[in-house]
Amino acid sequence: MGKKTKISSTAYRVLFLMQLLNTNDCSIDYLNNTFSNDPNIARTFSKEVILKYIYTLRSAGYNVSKPNPANNHTYKLVKAPLTMRLNEQDIRTLIILEGYVSSLYQERLQKSFRSLVKKLSRYLSEEQITLLNSIRKAQTNELQQLSLKYSQYTSLIQKFEQYCVEDQRVIVKYKFPIGDEEKQIILEPKSIKYDSKDVFISGYNSITGEKQLLHLNNIQEIKQLPVKSRYNYVLSPIIFKLKGRLAKGYRPYEDEKIAGTDPEAGTITIAAYVDDRNMLLQRLLKYGDYCEVIYPKAAREKTISLVQDALKNYDANV
Numbered sequence: 656m657g658k659k660t661k662i663s664s665t666a667y668r669v670l671f672l673m674q675l676l677n678t679n680d681c682s683i684d685y686l687n688n689t690f691s692n693d694p695n696i697a698r699t700f701s702k703e704v705i706l707k708y709i710y711t712l713r714s715a716g717y718n719v720s721k722p723n724p725a726n727n728h729t730y731k732l733v734k735a736p737l738t739m740r741l742n743e744q745d746i747r748t749l750i751i752l753e754g755y756v757s758s759l760y761q762e763r764l765q766k767s768f769r770s771l772v773k774k775l776s777r778y779l780s781e782e783q784i785t786l787l788n789s790i791r792k793a794q795t796n797e798l799q800q801l802s803l804k805y806s807q808y809t810s811l812i813q814k815f816e817q818y819c820v821e822d823q824r825v826i827v828k829y830k831f832p833i834g835d836e837e838k839q840i841i842l843e844p845k846s847i848k849y850d851s852k853d854v855f856i857s858g859y860n861s862i863t864g865e866k867q868l869l870h871l872n873n874i875q876e877i878k879q880l881p882v883k884s885r886y887n888y889v890l891s892p893i894i895f896k897l898k899g900r901l902a903k904g905y906r907p908y909e910d911e912k913i914a915g916t917d918p919e920a921g922t923i924t925i926a927a928y929v930d931d932r933n934m935l936l937q938r939l940l941k942y943g944d945y946c947e948v949i950y951p952k953a954a955r956e957k958t959i960s961l962v963q964d965a966l967k968n969y970d971a972n973v
Contacts (some may be wrong), residue, residue, distance in 0.1 A: 664695075664696075665708075667695060667696070668690070668696060668708055669708050669711050669712065671690075671693065671695075671696070672686065672705075672708050672709070672712065673712055673717065673732075675689060676712075676717075676719060676730065676731070676732040677732055677735075677774060677777070680726055680727070680729035680730065680731045681729055681730050682722070682727075682728060682729045682730070683702050683705055685729075686705055687699040687700060687705070709730060715736065716735070716736030717732060717734070717735055717736060718732070718733040718734040718735075719731065719732055719733070720733050732777060733777070734777055735777045735778050737778055738778055738779060738780050738783075739775065739778045739779060739783075741779065741783055743786065743790075746783065746786055746787050746790055747790055749772070749775075749787070750787070750790050750791050750794055750798075751794075752768070753768060753772065753791070753798075754794070754797070754798035754801045754802065755801060756768040757798070757801070757802050758801045758802045758803075758804045758805055759805065759812070759847075759849065760805060760806075760808070760809045760812045760813060761812060761813075761816050761847065762813065762816065763816065763820070804852065805849070805852075805854055808854045808871045811854075811856075811871050811874065811877070812847060812854065812871075814877065815844060815847060815856050815877065816847065818844045818877075818879055819844045819845065819846065819847075821879070822844075822883060822884045823844075823879050823880060823881070823882060823883055823884060824841055824842065824843055824844075824879075824880040824882045824883070824884055825841070825842055825844055825858070825877055825878060825879050825880060826839055826840070826841050826842075826877070826878050826880055827839065827840045827841075827842060827856075827869060827874055827876070827877045828874070828875040828876040828877070829869055829873055829874055829875065830873045830874075830875055831873065832870070832873060837875065840860060840867065840869070841860070841861070841862065841880070842856075842858030842859065842860055842867065842869075843858050843859040843861065843884035843885070844856065844857075844858045844884070845857045845858050845859060845866070848868060848930065853870060853871075853872075854870070854871045855868040855869060855870055855871065855931075856868070856869050856871065856874070856877075857930050859884075865932060866890065866930045866931070866932075867930070867931065868930050868931035868934065890928050890929075890930075891928075891951070892914075892926040892927055892928050892950075893926075893927045893929065893932060893935060893936075893948065893950070893951070893954045894914060894924060894925065894926050894927075894948075894949045894950040894951075895924070895925055895927070895939055895946055895947060895948045895949060896922050896923070896924050896925075896946070896947045896949055897922060897923050897924075897925065897942065897945055897946055898920070898921055898922045898945055898946075898947075899921065899945050900945070901942055901945040901946070902921055902922050902923045902945070903921070905923060905925070907925060908927070910927060910928045910929050911925050911926065911927045911928070912925070912926055913925060913926075914926040924949070932954060932957075933957075936948070936954065936957055936958055936961060937961075939958065940958070940961060940962070940965075
């Protein structure tokens with residue numbers, strides 16, 4: 656058996672401290688609490704000992720700020736001695752992502768991305784920081800146009816995002832696009848979905864036992880209920896089989912995977928893990944007799960019902 660590599664306990668604490676500072680601004684109390692919960696440390700230290708670890712990082716070139724009222728009396732990693740090699744295209748991509756995230760109007764997502772850029776900046780050279788700021792300034796108009804993409808949904812997006820955080824059921828007054836039928840739907844909120852210029856809220860409908868996607872354009876009203884979400888939803892697949900020329904050239908969508916192939920029969924079996932089953936079934940109907948929905952039984956029966964409803968349009972001509 657090979658010998659175990661021995662690691663200095665002090666060196667481990669210093670490296671662990673560096674990781675913590677790269678993640679958060681840290682107070683002495685926060686550091687001691689984290690140290691005590693780490694299985695390799697499992698103890699607390701005096702302020703003097705922790706300051707020695709911080710001085711060790713500073714001597715290695717890490718710029719760690721001193722506590723003051725402006726940073727809530729925490730230690731903050733301002734700059735690291737190591738630099739990342741990002742070229743101009745990398746930095747442009749970062750700015751594009753920044754603009755896109757801003758256009759989604761989800762505060763938690765924006766906060767996370769700002770934190771990412773802040774952490775990356777610690778490892779960028781001054782030249783790279785200057786380039787990043789100049790590209791951001793040059794693309795101000797484009798970023799502003801991008802931010803308008805979903806601006807009409809700002810209020811609903813922010814409201815539903817908060818409902819997801821609070822994890823309570825909501826009741827949605829929804830107007831279906833076909834037939835102008837209005838229904839009240841009770842959902843356990845899960846997430847917000849974006850598709851081109853469309854925005855949907857996603858949630859679990861405990862009555863139908865399915866996840867649903869509701870277009871924000873069709874939401875008349877949404878209210879929070881004083882009931883906690885209770886269902887731990889596991890997305891089960893819809894399985895369908897393709898044959899003929901469709902099977903030969905089919906490329907699975909993002910939420911699909913090939914579950915099996917039969918070269919002799921010339922078929923492939925696809926498992927689709929989708930939020931909106933109705934949208935999937937509508938797409939599968941376009942494949943005609945090249946596609947068969949296999950599982951689950953409810954999806955198979957729903958497909959049969961959709962086909963029968965379509966055939967009713969041709970009763971007079973049959």
